[in-house]
Amino acid sequence: MRKYLLKPDRSEDYYVEWSTIVDASIWHGPRAEALKRYPPELVTRADKPAPPTPTRVSMGTTPTA
Structure with missing residues (x-):
């Protein structure tokens, strides 16, 4: 089970x-309270x-011969 502690x-x-x-x-x-519950x-x-x-970077198209 995945859980995350975050500060919005x-x-x-x-x-x-x-x-x-x-x-x-x-x-x-x-x-x-967070310090009582978590390390x-x-x-x-x-x-x-x-x-x-x-960031996603497009690698473009493969050149054709």
């Missing part, structure tokens, strides 16, 4: 645990901005 808005003290099984949030609350390194990781999404 960097300016808010609000965290969400998201489950891919039910495709919905299964917990939400402030940082103090500190997971909460700190949720505080950081997400890495940029890779």
Whole structure:
């Protein structure tokens, strides 16, 4: 079962645990509560901005002889 801890808005003290099984949030609350439920390194990781999404690059067409 995949679950993710995320912080939807960097300016808010609000965290969400998201489950891919039910495709919905299964917990939400402030940082103090998140630290009671999760290891500190997971909460700190949720505080950081997400890495940029890779851009798809077309390889074009294969030249014909």
